[in-house]
Amino acid sequence: MAHATQDRPTACLALADGTLFYGKGFGATGETTAELCFNTAMTGYQEIMTDPSYAGQVVTFTFPHIGNVGVNPEDDETADPVAEGMVVKWDPTEPSSWRATETLGEWLTKRGRIAIGGVDTRRLTRAIRQQGAPHVALAHDPEGNFDTAALVAKARGFAGLEGMDLARRVTCAQSYRWDEMRWAWPDGYTRQTEARHKVVAVDYGAKRNILRCLASVGCEVTVLPATATAEDVLAHKPDGVFLSNGPGDPAATGAYAVPMIQGVLDAGLPVFGICLGHQMLALALGAKTIKMNHGHHGANHPVKDMETGKVEITSMNHGFAVDSQTLPKGIMETHVSLFDGSNCGIRMIDRPVFSVQHHPEASPGPQDSFYLFERFAESMAG
Ligand SMILES: NC(=O)CC[C@H](N)C(=O)O
Numbered sequence: 001m002a003h004a005t006q007d008r009p010t011a012c013l014a015l016a017d018g019t020l021f022y023g024k025g026f027g028a029t030g031e032t033t034a035e036l037c038f039n040t041a042m043t044g045y046q047e048i049m050t051d052p053s054y055a056g057q058v059v060t061f062t063f064p065h066i067g068n069v070g071v072n073p074e075d076d077e078t079a080d081p082v083a084e085g086m087v088v089k090w091d092p093t094e095p096s097s098w099r100a101t102e103t104l105g106e107w108l109t110k111r112g113r114i115a116i117g118g119v120d121t122r123r124l125t126r127a128i129r130q131q132g133a134p135h136v137a138l139a140h141d142p143e144g145n146f147d148t149a150a151l152v153a154k155a156r157g158f159a160g161l162e163g164m165d166l167a168r169r170v171t172c173a174q175s176y177r178w179d180e181m182r183w184a185w186p187d188g189y190t191r192q193t194e195a196r197h198k199v200v201a202v203d204y205g206a207k208r209n210i211l212r213c214l215a216s217v218g219c220e221v222t223v224l225p226a227t228a229t230a231e232d233v234l235a236h237k238p239d240g241v242f243l244s245n246g247p248g249d250p251a252a253t254g255a256y257a258v259p260m261i262q263g264v265l266d267a268g269l270p271v272f273g274i275c276l277g278h279q280m281l282a283l284a285l286g287a288k289t290i291k292m293n294h295g296h297h298g299a300n301h302p303v304k305d306m307e308t309g310k311v312e313i314t315s316m317n318h319g320f321a322v323d324s325q326t327l328p329k330g331i332m333e334t335h336v337s338l339f340d341g342s343n344c345g346i347r348m349i350d351r352p353v354f355s356v357q358h359h360p361e362a363s364p365g366p367q368d369s370f371y372l373f374e375r376f377a378e379s380m381a382g
Pocket residue numbers: 053244245246247248249250274275276277317318319320321
């Protein structure tokens with residue numbers, strides 16, 4: 001009997017269609033509801049869990065060995081994990097890295113995030129690919145008591161990310177100066193340590209490494225909350241404006257971001273956007289965004305630069321996309337996903353206003369996309 005008790009599942013993942021996955025819980029106990037996505041990256045689970053763009057989502061990791069290098073204070077993309085929970089194949093082993101200060105489980109527990117191990121993540125990923133990102137409830141109970149009908153009902157009750165403005169939830173409370181002039185890359189890759197360009201970065205859920213990358217190409221960065229107006233931005237007399245990544249539906253956040261962006265465009269400033277920032281720049285220029293079936297989440301996504309013909313290996317994390325069919329005249333499609341042909345970049349033909357769907361601050365390439373930061377800095381040099 002002791003054996004049976006030990007094997008009793010302590011976590012349950014319920015999909016809205018009634019499918020149940022059982023496993024071993026780690027991290028916090030309790031319940032959460034979210035949209036479920038899968039991420040194919042082999043490294044960077046800590047950066048993924050702390051990427052604010054994952055708010056409202058539970059992440060299934062397709063790579064089986066998650067947690068095996070522990071967690072450390074340097075790799076956070078923001079102060080807290082913002083993904084709602086994680087689903088993994090194997091239970092994490094003891095960390096084997098000199099950088100580890102905690103186990104993944106301890107770290108998740110402190111931050112109130114639930115994880116389930118021992119799940120057939122291949123089966124789950126196939127289900128996500130076939131049906132689209134499902135709504136789920138994830139529960140962790142050390143006693144293994146689950147009211148599965150109630151969990152399925154909670155999964156069904158989750159409103160979904162469409163129409164959700166989550167940027168307001170994860171943005172900074174107040175403006176601040178990004179003063180970390182430290183290397184954006186572990187190998188010390190940097191271009192510029194002296195600030196030459198005044199940049200306002202509007203924070204819809206910005207990853208720290210984006211701000212580091214801006215600093216490393218010579219930007220003095222002032223970060224403003226998501227709800228900043230064009231007047232708030234222009235009051236800083238910036239040389240250029242950066243629009244960050246972030247969670248939720250671009251159309252919902254666009255309700256207040258688009259007027260701000262249009263005001264900045266009217267002022268004639270260079271603009272650079274990443275991910276949610278890209279989607280909202282597209283909205284401000286008159287294009288539309290759509291919800292994807294299961295999105296792009298991983299660190300091996302090939303993106304073609306249509307102007308040079310070069311392919312960049314990129315990091316991706318998005319569930320919405322710019323509909324390239326809706327790009328108005330004067331806006332060119334600069335980048336395209338080689339996985340499915342979806343839009344990955346735009347620019348105004350006659351002005352230094354551009355944005356990309358992928359994450360040039362992340363480093364699978366490892367530096368394939370860094371030129372975008374340099375392009376932004378050059379556009380402010382005149
Ligand atoms: N990483 C991001 O900025 C994500 C943008 C948007 N929330 C999406 O899922 O498409």
